[in-house]
Amino acid sequence: MSTEITTDVVVIGAGPCGLFAAFELGLLDLKCHFIDILDRPGGQCAELYPEKPIYDIPGFPVVTGQDLTDNLMAQIAPFAPEFHFNRMVNSIEKQEDGSFKLETDADEIFHAKVVVIAAGGGSFQPKRPPVEGIEAFENKSVFYSVRKMDDFRDQDVVIVGGGDSALDWTLNLQPIVRSLTLVHRRDAFKAAPASVNKMKEMVAEGKINFLLGQIGKLDGENGQINHVHLTTDAGDLSVPATRLLPFFGLTMKLGPVADWGLELNDNTIKVDTEKFETSVPGIFAIGDINWYPGKLKLILSGFHEAALMAQAAKKIVSPDERVVFQYTTSSTKLQKKLGVA
């Protein structure tokens, strides 16, 4: 049975621009829920450059991607937005009463009066290794993440990669599989040293098989693999396999955003510059995902867009309420909301 959640605003994407939108919406008493395919907030800042310094955020001569994310999370904490991670928004449908129904791939339904698309460069999805015909096996015997451990019980599992995901799942799955082969292109791993040591012990004990190489062709039929071909320095090899788990990290894909019936400009959503509303009234788009003449894909621009969007969103959620413009420095009302007055 699907879970149903009703709220004022659903924000799709917990990148920096979406996060700041929760602040602007919160000041206007609008409650929001976030949905993101990643397992944590921050979008590109957290996924692509957590440790790199950003120099053009006003008031911060320098701040890393992760610190900016942490600060935004602290700034919006008084409004307690709710986060739904590890899910992708697949569809948005306008209802007769003007509200929206959103469906995620985790079998949830959200009802909201306003939708804010802050999907940035698109949803983060696993990198597909360049192996011919791999699509036919995906979600049947080739997986990019482990959702149910039991799918791997008593299977011949091949895991490819040298990072934390590859090592963690090697260690976690080993006790329940029939056989496990870890494949990595070199003998150096970018994973927690404790996991690497544990893996090496298991190799020495003969519990897992480690091979230096890369995956080539896959054999099998009807979505079920039976062999994985590997290219190794010692020549080509074929390993029996009923499950393959490639862990090559993430890449951004526009994904379902393109199918939501909104007017697009290339891979971005057209908006006006007064409210940052899309071609569908009630659906807004802010941050890297939107387009208007002169658009700059900067965090700064997304912050500005969030402020104007929130004013327009308020009018939709509470059409009869008069909104008075106030400064956070001088308004005790706003300061009370922030918990500082």
Next chain:
Amino acid sequence: MKIQVTDQAGDVHELEGLEGWRAMEVIRDWGLNIKAECGGALSCATCHVYVDKDWMDAVGAPSDEEEDMLDSVGDVRSNSRLSCQILMSDALDGLKLTLAPSAAKD
């Protein structure tokens, strides 16, 4: 300064390399099939190229950080490099590169 780039379809392109630019920026500016998602921040590996054997010495070896990043593509060869880490200079006039399948846009 010229660079010769073979794309994923096998077509060869002669591009004007600019001193101080990275090879990735030249390839992207020319509109070839390179995703270069992180814009040169060594955070994505979607600018993966193969360096022509004769140019390997001139281009030099990848840094440890670049090697780590190369772990995130499945088509690494001994002559693999991330093109955002190749800085154009006179010494690389005539450089020959081939775009890796994993560098392609979606």
